[in-house]
Amino acid sequence: xxxxxxxxxxxxxxxxxxxxxxxxxxxxxxxxxxxxxxxxxxxxxxxxxxxxxxxxxxxxxxxxxxxxxxxxxxxxxxxxxxxxxxxxxxxxxxxxxxxxxxxxxxxxxxxxxxxxxxxxxxxxxxxxxxxxxxxxxxxxxxxxxxxxxxxxxxxxxxxxxxxxxxxxxxxxxxxxxxxxxxxxxxxxxxxxxxxxxxxxxxxxxxxxxxxxxxxxxxxxxxxxxxxxxxxxxxxxxxxxxxxxxxxxxxxxxxxxxxxxxxxxxxxxxxxxxxxxxxxxxxxxxxxxxxxxxxxxxxx
Amino acid sequence: xxxxxxxxxxxxxxxxxxxxxxxxxxxxxxxxxxxxxxxxxxxxxxxxxxxxxxxxxxxxxxxxxxxxxxxxxxxxxxxxxxxxxxxxxxxxxxxxxxxxxxxxxxxxxxxxxxxxxxxxxxxxxxxxxxxxxxxxxxxxxxxxxxxxxxxxxxxxxxxxxxxxxxxxxxxxxxxxxxxxxxxxxxxxxxxxxxxxxxxxxxxxxxxxxxxxxxxxxxxxxxxxxxxxxxxxxxxxxx
Numbered sequence: 221x222x223x224x225x226x227x228x229x230x231x232x233x234x235x236x237x238x239x240x241x242x243x244x245x246x247x248x249x250x251x252x253x254x255x256x257x258x259x260x261x262x263x264x265x266x267x268x269x270x271x272x273x274x275x276x277x278x279x280x281x282x283x284x285x286x287x288x289x290x291x292x293x294x295x296x297x298x299x300x301x302x303x304x305x306x307x308x309x310x311x312x313x314x315x316x317x318x319x320x321x322x323x324x325x326x327x328x329x330x331x332x333x334x335x336x337x338x339x340x341x342x343x344x345x346x347x348x349x350x351x352x353x354x355x356x357x358x359x360x361x362x363x364x365x366x367x368x369x370x371x372x373x374x375x376x377x378x379x380x381x382x383x384x385x386x387x388x389x390x391x392x393x394x395x396x397x398x399x400x401x402x403x404x405x406x407x408x409x410x411x412x413x414x415x416x417x418x419x420x421x422x423x424x425x426x427x428x429x430x431x432x433x434x435x436x437x438x439x440x441x442x443x444x445x446x447x448x449x450x451x452x453x454x455x456x457x458x459x460x461x462x463x464x465x466x467x468x469x470x471x472x473x474x475x476x477x478x479x480x481x482x483x484x485x486x487x488x489x490x491x492x493x494x495x496x497x498x499x500x501x502x503x504x505x506x507x508x509x510x511x512x513x514x515x516x517x518x519x
Numbered sequence: 520x521x522x523x524x525x526x527x528x529x530x531x532x533x534x535x536x537x538x539x540x541x542x543x544x545x546x547x548x549x550x551x552x553x554x555x556x557x558x559x560x561x562x563x564x565x566x567x568x569x570x571x572x573x574x575x576x577x578x579x580x581x582x583x584x585x586x587x588x589x590x591x592x593x594x595x596x597x598x599x600x601x602x603x604x605x606x607x608x609x610x611x612x613x614x615x616x617x618x619x620x621x622x623x624x625x626x627x628x629x630x631x632x633x634x635x636x637x638x639x640x641x642x643x644x645x646x647x648x649x650x651x652x653x654x655x656x657x658x659x660x661x662x663x664x665x666x667x668x669x670x671x672x673x674x675x676x677x678x679x680x681x682x683x684x685x686x687x688x689x690x691x692x693x694x695x696x697x698x699x700x701x702x703x704x705x706x707x708x709x710x711x712x713x714x715x716x717x718x719x720x721x722x723x724x725x726x727x728x729x730x731x732x733x734x735x736x737x738x739x740x741x742x743x744x745x746x747x748x749x750x751x752x753x754x755x756x757x
Contacts (some may be wrong), residue, residue, distance in 0.1 A: 276617045278755075294622055294753055302620035312611030316530045328523035329619050368615075 224252040227376055227407040228273060232282035234431075235268050242268040243283065244431030250409050255402050257418035257439075257507075260412040260428035261515055267309050269428070270380050273409075273502040274306055278363045286376065302330070305369035307410075309380040310360040315354025317361070319347050319364055323371075332373030341367035344393045358385035370397060377401065379410035383417060395421050418506040429515045439507070445511045447485045451477045452499040461495050462488065468513040480505065480513050520621070520628070530634040541643035547649035624749045627681065633746065635677050639670055646670070671737035678744030686752055 228250035235243040243265040260266050271277045272284060273298030280506035287303060289296040313322050327333045342349070347500045356364060362385045369377055377398075383391050391414075396406055398421050412418050418425065425442060427435040435442065446468075451457075457477045460472060467488060469480040481488050489500045616626065646669060675734045679699070 271614075274618055276614065297621055298620050301618060304618075306618035308614035308618065310611050310614055311614055314527060314531065314612050325523045325527060328520045329621065365615075470753070500748070 221262060224254070224494065226250055226279055227252045228284075228286050228409060229271075230273075230282065230284040233269065233272065233284050234277050234281035235265075235272060235277065236280050237268065241431050243272070243279075246428065246431060248426060248436065250407060250426075252407055253402065254424045255408045255422045256410075256424040256426060257422040258409060258426050258428065259413075259418065259511060259515070260411075260417070263454065264428045264432040266428060267380055268431075270309075270378055270411065273378060273406065275301065276305070281308045297381070305372040305374035305376075305377040306370045307362075307365045307379040307382045308382075311358070311365040311384070313356075313361070313364065315352060315355035315496075317353050318350050319353060319356070320349040322353050322364060323349075326368045326372070331371045333483065334371045334373045334449060335437055337373075338367065338371040341370055345390060359387060362386050363390060365398070366394060377406055377408045377410070379408070381412060381413055382410055383412060391417065398514075415506075415508045415511055425507065425510075425513060427514050435510070435514045441512055442507075443504055445482060446505045446513065448486060448503040448505050448509070449479045449481055449483050449488055449492075449505065450499075450501045451479065451489075451497045453477070453492075453495070453497055455496075456494055458469060480509060487499075523649060524621075524629050525633060532634060532637060536637050536641050539638065540644060543642060543645035544648060547645050548652065620659060623752050627748065628745075631677065631681055635674060639673060639676065642673060661667075664706060671734045674741035675737055675744060678741045678748065682744050682748045682751070685748065685755065 223491075228248060230248040233243055233246040233248070234241070246265070246269060248269075255336075258266055258269070265507045268277070271324065272279050273286060273291055275291055275294070278292045281332045284291040289300055290296060291300065314325075317325060323338060327338075341347070341363070345367060347360065347367065351360075353361075353364065362382065366379075366382060369379065383394055386394060390394055395417060398410075401420055402408055402421075410418075419439070422439055424438050425435065426433055437445075453475050455475065457475065459470065459472060459477075462477075462479060467479045467515040468482050471478040485502060492500055617623075646667075676696075676699075680692060680696065683695060687695065
């Protein structure tokens, strides 16, 4: 459990886009030094939330703070961005600049620019310095975005789909970079649809659905809370047995039932045994299963 | 940081400026040649010639500016709301720009200052050459003074565009700007008719007798539009 103060905090954050509540009362707390995965289905409100955090759009309601500063205050937002590295969902840069010119341009805004990270990213991502940014492939654009974010010497990294378009080798390098930066004390908040990557490096997750956080906790705690239980009965599975016990998903095949339990696993097992279950097994769940259970519940 | 921004603006805009200057120059030369070929050289004809030239120049300038101005002011975060609904938005690199530790008003002011200076220079070159052609055709130099009015008159157009860009799409701005220009041309044409009946009034309006008044009015209008844009930028709920 994290006890560090929250670098990012939000209470009841709201944003309406046209007739849609893109973010509908989001509560969020990202502790200092954590790697937090921000997950949700398409259109769940992840990018809008990130844009609010970065001061690109203003919330319609609620309160958001980064480093204790309000995100909707123009001057405070500049101070926040001075200490924040960012990768946008759309990895587009000035097409008339070369990669080297993009680096030089960005460096001019950050006195704390990290030359060591610049060199490391250039080496590992194999970016062509003389190529125009407008001529970069999607993957190369993502690599340049990561270089520019990592080298800012930031205390916080906000990354929106950072691995979009990256090849497996670059993804591996990215994950190592994230862990290394967190080791230096940076806080990392990133959205992704690649749950395996998130599971690999994150110590905290926030699942968002329809603009609201439906699960926000340490990853270990989530995995403790959610368990997969396999139960075998001598006869047909009494499906009604599990009503009101925190069973999220129930799959029945013959005399066996597979359950995803959110809550008291032992109570479910005890109830199964009382009903004559011959075998009860527990298994850990993957983040994907938690995601499907929490966010895809109505599917 | 400032040097980086100026460099970015220069690299982004120089091709558009070359196009703008070339288009203005060609249009101005064509207009001058046509006018001098079909008009006489008396003082009354010279007035008519100059006014027709100014109207033509204004119309052509507006047609080009309608395309150039919104493009020039893009990427300053004047209107990001449109971009939120789509993947790319009006300027795909805008999200990167807005992630930098710089206020939108500063982005806007640098961009508009650079853009306006560059456009003024381009128009001054085009106008200078056109006036030389007219003078060569027999129009007295002092009659060309009102043509200078075009230079300060650019600024209000420019900042009006910046203000409109915050609220409307570029397509809508083209329509609004075209209407404004049409009204202006009609007003100038009416003044031309009045000119010979109430000479001084039209003279003041054209800056002939009081060019400073015209410049002052243009500066005031520009400042008002620019200040309103900055004020709204700081307060708008994007």
